[in-house]
Amino acid sequence: MSGPLRTDPRIWRQAASVVLAAGWKGPGAAASSLPPAEGFRVLLLQRSSSQAFLPGAHVFPGGVLDRADLSADWLPIFAPHHKPPRFGLGPAPAQTATFPVVPISRPGAADGEAAALPDDVALRICAIREAFEEAGVLLLLPRGARHVPESQGSAPEFACALEPPPDVSAWRTRVRGDARHFLDLCAHLDCTPNIWALHAWSGWLTPFIGEKLRRFDTSFFLCCLSEPPPIQIDLAEVVNCRWSSPSEATESFLSKEIWLAHPQFYEIRRLENFASLSDLHKFCLEHALEGSERWLPINCVTADGMMIQLYPGDELYLEDSDFLEKVLSTEKKTEEIMKEGQKFHRLVHHHSHYYSIHVTVQSKGKHIYPKNYVVNKSHL
Ligand SMILES: Nc1ncnc2c1ncn2[C@@H]1O[C@H](COP(=O)(O)O)[C@@H](OP(=O)(O)O)[C@H]1O
Ligand SMILES: CCC(=O)SCCNC(=O)CCNC(=O)[C@H](O)C(C)(C)COP(=O)(O)O
Ligand SMILES: [Mg+2]
Numbered sequence: 217m218s219g220p221l222r223t224d225p226r227i228w229r230q231a232a233s234v235v236l237a238a239g240w241k242g243p244g245a246a247a248s249s250l251p252p253a254e255g256f257r258v259l260l261l262q263r264s265s266s267q268a269f270l271p272g273a274h275v276f277p278g279g280v281l282d283r284a285d286l287s288a289d290w291l292p293i294f295a296p297h298h299k300p301p302r303f304g305l306g307p308a309p310a311q312t313a314t315f316p317v318v319p320i321s322r323p324g325a326a327d328g329e330a331a332a333l334p335d336d337v338a339l340r341i342c343a344i345r346e347a348f349e350e351a352g353v354l355l356l357l358p359r360g361a362r363h364v365p366e367s368q369g370s371a372p373e374f375a376c377a378l379e380p381p382p383d384v385s386a387w388r389t390r391v392r393g394d395a396r397h398f399l400d401l402c403a404h405l406d407c408t409p410n411i412w413a414l415h416a417w418s419g420w421l422t423p424f425i426g427e428k429l430r431r432f433d434t435s436f437f438l439c440c441l442s443e444p445p446p447i448q449i450d451l452a453e454v455v456n457c458r459w460s461s462p463s464e465a466t467e468s469f470l471s472k473e474i475w476l477a478h479p480q481f482y483e484i485r486r487l488e489n490f491a492s493l494s495d496l497h498k499f500c501l502e503h504a505l506e507g508s509e510r511w512l513p514i515n516c517v518t519a520d521g522m523m524i525q526l527y528p529g530d531e532l533y534l535e536d537s538d539f540l541e542k543v544l545s546t547e548k549k550t551e552e553i554m555k556e557g558q559k560f561h562r563l564v565h566h567h568s569h570y571y572s573i574h575v576t577v578q579s580k581g582k583h584i585y586p587k588n589y590v591v592n593k594s595h596l
Pocket of ligand 2 (some may be wrong): 233269275277279421423432433434477479542
């Protein structure tokens with residue numbers, strides 16, 4: 217049985233995050249102790265300890281969709297580059313996963329109101345605005361600049377962040393106060409949000425943790441930048457930042473230097489599959505027309521007090537809405553469950569700084585899953 221979640225629609229928020237992956241030639245690029253898949257770093261921002269959701273966690277830039285991200289006022293800003301309905305993003309990706317249906321209404325939209333921008337455009341604008349608010353990164357394209365990723369006969373080009381204008385701090389304060397000012401900033405700079413540099417990557421729904429707790433339907437995008445732009449954290453919502461390779465981020469998590477929530481850990485492990493920024497970029501361009509899957513993880517608490525997080529494709533994952541608003545529990549211990557299973561797509565939460573990932577199934581689409589990740593018992 218599958219169907220809509222019965223949860224209160226006010227619990228859910230639409231959100232967008234962007235994984236900024238940048239070419240890395242700085243210190244450590246040639247460090248011999250690191251595996252070869254280290255030609256790029258991703259930006260991680262540390263959330264303030266006073267945040268209500270995931271306090272202190274390291275996350276990718278992102279946040280909640282604002283009604284300003286959906287405004288028809290964006291049409292003239294996009295006009296020099298592309299027009300509705302698809303704004304140059306190519307055909308709308310087919311809806312691959314219909315489960316689960318989550319009752320989310322667009323911010324500020326009246327029922328039945330036609331949207332000026334498609335969701336995948338508005339969510340990209342949201343992710344770009346959040347990257348500016350939280351990290352000071354301007355993923356904008358000046359009028360006249362080319363956004364087509366491939367130049368004939370040469371390798372696809374990576375994106376570049378715009379150099380911030382001298383009055384950037386004042387603009388940032390304004391945008392953080394009211395998201396509509398992001399549109400004013402783009403008009404002032406005669407630039408357009410570079411939605412074409414953001415590739416659909418994945419989608420994560422917050423699993424059920426408790427009644428009345430807020431939940432997010434977050435679209436993750438990936439953006440390949442030729443080099444890391446300067447970062448100016450806002451020192452409010454975000455208190456620290458770092459550029460880490462996937463293996464560095466994993467090591468920092470294991471050594472308790474940073475804390476990662478499950479989706480970020482999964483995505484970092486997934487990125488470990490790519491040997492270079494070029495490989496990652498090529499994969500994004502090839503994968504573009506497929507869109508991304510959106511997963512609702514199901515948490516299952518085991519008899520030894522650990523938690524197994526199940527993803528679609530795992531033999532214990534149930535597309536049954538009855539199971540989606542409660543945490544599953546079992547009388548069995550983690551080891552027992554792991555011994556008796558075969559089709560795995562799951563993360564085992566051993567403790568707050570040790571998660572293992574078990575994948576024995578193939579991705580249904582063309583996306584790539586992380587490799588198995590199990591740390592030596594001496595780490596525990
Ligand atoms: N100085 C600060 N310290 C901690 N959290 C802050 C903050 N300024 C803003 N925030 C919180 O950051 C969140 C906004 O995130 P985003 O813009 O990325 O969606 C809001 O959380 P709430 O939604 O819990 O109010 C907001 O309250
Ligand atoms: C251990 C508890 C968990 O892991 S709950 C899962 C948390 N992740 C999500 O809910 C989906 C992924 N989305 C994000 O991580 C986003 O960064 C965001 C939704 C936390 C952004 O929120 P913001 O407070 O910045 O609006
Ligand atoms: Mg945020």
